[in-house]
Amino acid sequence: MIKPVVLIIDDEIPIQKLLKIALESHDFKVIQAYSGKEGLALAASHLPDAILLDIGLPDMTGHEVLKELAAWFNRSIIMLSVQNSEEDIVQALDQGATDYLTKPFRTGELLARIRTAIRRNASDKLAAQWTFQNLQIDLGARTVRKDDAMLKLTQTEFNLLVLFAKNEGRVLTHQQILKEIWGVGAQLETQYLRVFVGTLRKKIEDNPNRPVHIITENGVGYRFQS
Amino acid sequence: MIKPVVLIIDDEIPIQKLLKIALESHDFKVIQAYSGKEGLALAASHLPDAILLDIGLPDMTGHEVLKELAAWFNRSIIMLSVQNSEEDIVQALDQGATDYLTKPFRTGELLARIRTAIRRNASDKLAAQWTFQNLQIDLGARTVRKDDAMLKLTQTEFNLLVLFAKNEGRVLTHQQILKEIWGVGAQLETQYLRVFVGTLRKKIEDNPNRPVHIITENGVGYRFQS
């Protein structure tokens, strides 16, 4: 069995040591970078399964590194921060971080989160197929079945459903969804969303008036659940 | 293991002695100041994990000391006051004190509060996920579970709960809460708070008449606890 590879980008030596020991004793392979530039280079050359990225780095901020990574790196990025600023964390998540942890952290929790993050990579890429109760989504074939009957979804509807499915159980804000599906220019067009959520519900819900999959979080956004 | 350091600022010798003995026998390191100026100097030089600050001091009031500390000292400050000075207490909390105790106090309670205060320093105020007994709050997913059942909270209810959770164990004054949730313009609308605390209790408490999480501190504010 191949060990998953984790890249740690952090300039603090003690943290690096601690993480390396913890990860290697749990069957991860670790590669280490002590600056943002070095991290970006190693990410490109080694394609790790997950990256642990500290927000405070000597040459550039973690946010900057994250921004560059988000452009092409399609696996998990877990942010580490000492900051207690909620803004930082929201910003990081909005920029595409998979998860975040504030220092000091319990290694047990960290390991669990890394495993989760990597598992999500894997299911994203390989399985390319999800099942939620009576719903079955095939990412490769771009098809959706409900109770074994093929559904006919438009491009946008499908993209929206995939976005929801990828984020099962978590609330997505209107902003996030609009940005993801329609691009940054459309973040105010919440009405699009209502229309498309409506048509999606008609297709995937047994009773569109009482949706069980796409839940409205009033004033905030929507949550997809199984 | 490193002992947490507690700075006691109080001019009454018997109180100092009592506190010193109580704390040192419970694995705290104690440093002592007998005036406001001395206290400020020691706080800056020793960076204690917590400060016990008496309101009545010879050279300056506790409020003045607190005000100076609040500007830079980002750890816990527990105010000590004589009975019957509710105004003092509210003022202190509004100025950023972590907690307060009225003399005479039970040392058991004092120690518990210091432990809580220090734990909060260390533990991340912004962990992705908190657990309080049967309550589980996931900030990233914006979800709340009670006994594993998903709760449906409105935006304001959720914000309020998060604010409480962030400040577990500490009293928040009406002012502080209103300012945080509704903005500076709403600091007189304490009735909002009562209504929303009511609906929140209905959702998160097993018995809303006898709340165990959101505790009323009469005349002062509310305290969230586990």
Place this chain on the structure above:
DNA sequence: TTGAGTCTTTACGAAATCTTTATATCCTTT
């Protein structure tokens, strides 16, 4: 050019949430 399919926009009733008022209950002090 036409037409089917899809997307965007508008309009409006429905639902959820927030605010306000009224009244009941609880606490503290005397």
Place this chain on the structure above:
DNA sequence: AAAGGATATAAAGATTTCGTAAAGACTCAA
């Protein structure tokens, strides 16, 4: 135990947000 202040609860508007239908606009291919 009573009075007065603070808090809790219920319920009525007021306001915001949501869902749905439907019309217009766009795209692509025959």
